[in-house]
Amino acid sequence: MSGGVDSSVAAALLAQQGHEVIGLSMQLYDQSGGGDGLRFGTCCTLDDLHDARRVAARIGFPHYIVNFEEKFAETVVSDFVREYASGRTPIPCVHCNGDLKFSMLVERAAGFDADFVATGHYARVERDDESGRYRLLRGADAAKDQSYFLFTLSQAQLAHAIFPIGAFDKSQVRDQARELGLDVAEKPDSHEICFVPDGDHAAFLADRGAAASEGAIVDSAGRQVGRHDGIHRFTVGQRKGLGLSTGIPLYVIGLNAEAGSVTVGTRGDLEKTAARASGVNWVAGVASAAGTRVTAQIRHRHPPAAAVIRHAGENEVSVEFVQPQVAIAPGQALVIYDGDEVLGGGWID
Amino acid sequence: MLSSKIHMRVYFDHNATTPVDPLVAEAVVRALSTEFGNASSVHHFGQQAKGVLDDARSSVARLIGGEPSEVVFTSGGTEADNFALRGVAEALESTGRRHLIASSIEHEAILTTLKALTRRGWRTTLLPVGASGVVSPDALRDGLSDQTALVSVMHANNEIGTIQPVFELARLAHERGALFHTDAVQSVGKIPVDVRALGADLLSLSAHKFYGPKGAGALWIKRGTRVSAILTGGKHERNRRAGTENVPAVAGFGVAARIAMSKLTADANRLSALRDRLEQTVLARVHGTAINGARDARVPNTTNISFEGIEAESLLIALDLEGIAVSTGSACSSGTLEPSHVLRAMGLPTHRTQNSIRISLGSGNTDAEVDYFLEQLPRVVEKLRMVTGVRR
Numbered sequence: 001m002s003g004g005v006d007s008s009v010a011a012a013l014l015a016q017q018g019h020e021v022i023g024l025s026m027q028l029y030d031q032s033g034g035g036d037g038l039r040f041g042t043c044c045t046l047d048d049l050h051d052a053r054r055v056a057a058r059i060g061f062p063h064y065i066v067n068f069e070e071k072f073a074e075t076v077v078s079d080f081v082r083e084y085a086s087g088r089t090p091i092p093c094v095h096c097n098g099d100l101k102f103s104m105l106v107e108r109a110a111g112f113d114a115d116f117v118a119t120g121h122y123a124r125v126e127r128d129d130e131s132g133r134y135r136l137l138r139g140a141d142a143a144k145d146q147s148y149f150l151f152t153l154s155q156a157q158l159a160h161a162i163f164p165i166g167a168f169d170k171s172q173v174r175d176q177a178r179e180l181g182l183d184v185a186e187k188p189d190s191h192e193i194c195f196v197p198d199g200d201h202a203a204f205l206a207d208r209g210a211a212a213s214e215g216a217i218v219d220s221a222g223r224q225v226g227r228h229d230g231i232h233r234f235t236v237g238q239r240k241g242l243g244l245s246t247g248i249p250l251y252v253i254g255l256n257a258e259a260g261s262v263t264v265g266t267r268g269d270l271e272k273t274a275a276r277a278s279g280v281n282w283v284a285g286v287a288s289a290a291g292t293r294v295t296a297q298i299r300h301r302h303p304p305a306a307a308v309i310r311h312a313g314e315n316e317v318s319v320e321f322v323q324p325q326v327a328i329a330p331g332q333a334l335v336i337y338d339g340d341e342v343l344g345g346g347w348i349d
Numbered sequence: 350m351l352s353s354k355i356h357m358r359v360y361f362d363h364n365a366t367t368p369v370d371p372l373v374a375e376a377v378v379r380a381l382s383t384e385f386g387n388a389s390s391v392h393h394f395g396q397q398a399k400g401v402l403d404d405a406r407s408s409v410a411r412l413i414g415g416e417p418s419e420v421v422f423t424s425g426g427t428e429a430d431n432f433a434l435r436g437v438a439e440a441l442e443s444t445g446r447r448h449l450i451a452s453s454i455e456h457e458a459i460l461t462t463l464k465a466l467t468r469r470g471w472r473t474t475l476l477p478v479g480a481s482g483v484v485s486p487d488a489l490r491d492g493l494s495d496q497t498a499l500v501s502v503m504h505a506n507n508e509i510g511t512i513q514p515v516f517e518l519a520r521l522a523h524e525r526g527a528l529f530h531t532d533a534v535q536s537v538g539k540i541p542v543d544v545r546a547l548g549a550d551l552l553s554l555s556a557h558k559f560y561g562p563k564g565a566g567a568l569w570i571k572r573g574t575r576v577s578a579i580l581t582g583g584k585h586e587r588n589r590r591a592g593t594e595n596v597p598a599v600a601g602f603g604v605a606a607r608i609a610m611s612k613l614t615a616d617a618n619r620l621s622a623l624r625d626r627l628e629q630t631v632l633a634r635v636h637g638t639a640i641n642g643a644r645d646a647r648v649p650n651t652t653n654i655s656f657e658g659i660e661a662e663s664l665l666i667a668l669d670l671e672g673i674a675v676s677t678g679s680a681c682s683s684g685t686l687e688p689s690h691v692l693r694a695m696g697l698p699t700h701r702t703q704n705s706i707r708i709s710l711g712s713g714n715t716d717a718e719v720d721y722f723l724e725q726l727p728r729v730v731e732k733l734r735m736v737t738g739v740r741r
Contacts, residue, residue: 022670064666067687110736111663112670 088331237327405603510651
């Protein structure tokens with residue numbers, strides 16, 4: 001329970017349905033403002049915890065805060081820093097789901113005799129009665145769908161997952177919150193990466209010792225066209241912040257951590273017809289066959305693009321898009337769908 | 350809505366707070382309604398309220414063996430501790446004594462206040478404790494100097510219940526011309542506390558730790574001790590603590606003090622027997638358990654038990670889900686747990702500072718409740734160990 005409207009309604013719905021609900025909120029970093037003095041963003045603040053507690057009290061189930069500071073720093077934050085430093089564009093939400101919510105919380109829940117962990121994600125899980133396998137599906141609200149962030153979930157994790165609001169759209173969720181008399185009904189949605197203050201990830205990384213070494217901005221032929229002050233400030237597809245004045249708009253088309261260089265090019269240079277990913281999880285447990293026609297997403301909110309699977313192994317996958325796609329950024333996830341169903345996904349190389 | 354699976358609610362967290370005695374509640378309500386006057390007023394209503402304060406002051410003084418004029422009412426134990434430290438620091442600032450000593454297992458009210466004084470130029474020394482959780486007089490002897498203004502060592506520790514050798518420590522402090530304060534928040538109402546026998550100059554106590562209301566406490570200040578007021582304003586509490594007195598809470602404090610005096614011995618005997626049985630059964634029935642701190646000199650209601658391979662946070666939640674309320678002793682701002690500074694100061698390894706829970710019994714607890722706890726605990730611990738796979 002983050003204290004937001006989605007997880008609040010998720011919990012309240014389950015309680016209404018007669019489930020015995022235990023509310024858990026994760027404390028992810030020192031709230032006292034003391035400690036090492038490193039700043040964090042607006043996620044899971046004391047106000048959010050206050051909101052979560054009030055929802056639990058209003059609906060009438062117990063609520064606890066579990067301290068995952070250490071695990072969060074070890075997994076989510078350190079991966080975030082390392083990825084940016086190596087010229088990639090990380091998605092911390094996927095790690096937070098896979099390493100905290102659906103592993104640490106599931107483990108805790110088992111200790112409390114709970115059978116399932118429910119979250120406020122816009123996604124759905126279905127059990128296929130024939131095969132006994134669980135299917136991970138997009139949330140009913142296409143604009144809010146969060147299945148992209150859940151591609152690492154295994155069958156064992158899905159077996160214990162419930163997404164109570166996955167069948168609703170956001171406005172229905174807010175209506176439910178109002179009907180239940182929850183104060184969080186009108187609470188604004190969270191945006192950006194929740195733990196980075198003011199959306200300034202460069203400052204967040206600099207505070208945590210990410211090398212801010214300057215380097216060259218080069219064109220696709222390798223000619224230096226400018227200087228930059230740290231590759232962690234850039235992501236593939238980025239146009240702002242390059243400090244170049246040229247006749248045509250230039251975009252970041254590649255990052256080279258070893259050389260410390262940022263490669264720029266035209267919009268045309270950003271278009272790619274193929275993508276490759278490793279560290280793949282096939283949700284059903286088996287890889288899709290080469291030649292399968294699928295849709296693929298290269299980032300959250302990327303309109304699913306028609307593609308064909310070229311190669312699929314246990315740990316890697318490559319797809320070819322029917323239409324060229326813009327700004328395929330290493331470190332983001334390539335998630336493969338069959339309609340609403342998540343077949344699997346991996347990290348873009 | 351009570352969870353369907355909870356059979357009973359058992360409260361084993363009396364060192365955190367206690368339920369008020371019905372007689373206390375009556376006194377509080379009376380002071381909120383009929384005896385509502387401002388104790389500083391001259392008229393009938395003021396006199397009535399003043400009478401309530403006077404009664405309470407006598408009862409509290411008697412409970413700790415002091416004089417009524419030596420008792421200054423505060424908002425609670427934390428304010429009393431702040432008053433003692435900051436008040437003495439301010440009063441003695443000009444004497445050149447700029448050194449303060451406390452034990453490393455004090456309550457945050459002392460430790461955090463000391464830190465604040467450090468930032469204002471005071472030198473501070475924290476006395477070590479061994480695995481017993483008891484401050485040694487030798488450590489104090491080494492720490493004292495002619496610059497020491499005040500020594501503050503708690504009477505009983507809130508997390509493990511160990512009783513400190515206050516008399517001996519106070520004598521050593523006095524030998525070097527320093528004042529001695531003891532935070533007796535966790536001992537008053539549990540064991541006999543006599544300010545003269547302890548040899549202290551200042552003593553903090555809090556009503557809600559012994560069946561009184563929250564929001565009332567006191568600092569006992571031995572007559573003649575130099576302490577500056579830290580809350581300034583009107584002439585309340587003989588110029589020592591300004592602000593309209595919280596008459597309802599103080600009224601309850603007084604009643605709680607009278608009740609504590611009358612049943613202290615009987616309660617202590619009953620609770621120590623109950624605690625000892627609980628402790629021995631846990632040690633026998635649950636493997637990988639150990640008692641933290643010395644077991645001889647302890648307040649009768651407290652035990653602190655370490656469970657190998659368990660996270661205290663999970664055990665606390667799992668027990669609460671069975672209706673059993675225990676604690677670890679220290680909680681941070683959001684309510685999650687952090688490693689105990691007391692257990693750390695005792696030199697326990699990190700995993701034991703995070704796998705220990707505090708059980709603190711009280712007047713209302715029964716044999717049946719202890720039985721229920723002893724029946725639930727082994728199953729809960731086993732379950733938690735199974736799912737976490739003894740990671741630590």
